[in-house]
Amino acid sequence: MSRVFWVGGNWKMNGTTAAIKDLVASFNTAATAPAVEVVVGVPYVYIPLVADSLRKDWAVAGENCYVKASGAFTGEISPEMLKDVGAAWVILGHSERRNTIGESDKFVAEKVVKALEAGLKVVLCVGELLEQREAGTTQAVVNRQLDAVVKAVGVADWANIVIAYEPVWAIGTGKVASPEQAQEVHAAIREYLKGAVSADVAANTRITYGGSVSAANCQELAQKSDVDGFLVGGASLKPEFITIVNAND
Ligand SMILES: O=C(CO)COP(=O)(O)O
Numbered sequence: 001m002s003r004v005f006w007v008g009g010n011w012k013m014n015g016t017t018a019a020i021k022d023l024v025a026s027f028n029t030a031a032t033a034p035a036v037e038v039v040v041g042v043p044y045v046y047i048p049l050v051a052d053s054l055r056k057d058w059a060v061a062g063e064n065c066y067v068k069a070s071g072a073f074t075g076e077i078s079p080e081m082l083k084d085v086g087a088a089w090v091i092l093g094h095s096e097r098r099n100t101i102g103e104s105d106k107f108v109a110e111k112v113v114k115a116l117e118a119g120l121k122v123v124l125c126v127g128e129l130l131e132q133r134e135a136g137t138t139q140a141v142v143n144r145q146l147d148a149v150v151k152a153v154g155v156a157d158w159a160n161i162v163i164a165y166e167p168v169w170a171i172g173t174g175k176v177a178s179p180e181q182a183q184e185v186h187a188a189i190r191e192y193l194k195g196a197v198s199a200d201v202a203a204n205t206r207i208t209y210g211g212s213v214s215a216a217n218c219q220e221l222a223q224k225s226d227v228d229g230f231l232v233g234g235a236s237l238k239p240e241f242i243t244i245v246n247a248n249d
Pocket residue numbers: 010094166170171172173174210211212213231232233234235
């Protein structure tokens with residue numbers, strides 16, 4: 001088992017050309033641990049700028065994509081286009097896409113298939129709402145979200161997928177999951193993968209945590225055996241992101 005620690009930033013719908021240039025410049029000169037894979041999720045329109053200027057040991061992700069390569073789909077962006085402008089990854093199934101935009105498990109799964117076919121790597125986000133946690137259905141919800149992808153992707157290609165467990169109640173709220181809460185769900189996701197895909201995929205898939213990750217809480221979370229990294233929102237727009245990138249050092 002060798003799961004390289006993985007840290008993603010998700011800038012969401014934030015940034016200006018000037019602010020992004022400053023942020024990238026600060027990331028480019030920062031010292032980072034050798035054994036960490038770093039990916040930065042960037043709004044579509046800034047991907048070329050970031051892909052051109054970001055340090056080459058980090059990669060760029062789109063924050064969404066559509067399920068077709070091209071055609072009459074006004075306002076959509078294809079996985080092929082993301083690749084063309086320098087993204088190597090795409091974030092799919094983020095709770096803001098599922099819950100604010102209304103994307104279904106099936107649609108997310110279709111996106112995962114198309115993105116992988118186009119040669120992108122995928123950050124697959126899953127996670128429960130507060131009322132689902134309180135109702136004791138966290139694992140059922142997460143398994144249902146994963147089921148759709150397993151059904152669509154099958155057993156191949158899991159080397160190109162990183163899972164991000166992001167409890168919706170922890171996103172942007174300052175209410176981080178405790179290391180024990182994160183570990184419990186991550187271990188259950190690994191167990192799920194063992195049964196639904198294979199023991200190999202379960203052992204090798206990175207399962208990262210997202211939801212109010214900060215410089216203050218990242219080290220404790222990183223110590224848990226099934227926490228293989230982070231997907232970071234707000235703190236990924238600040239120099240603090242570097243502390244999180246180095247959380248496992
Ligand atoms: O949604 C997230 C990352 O995808 C988490 O956002 P915050 O880190 O701002 O809570």
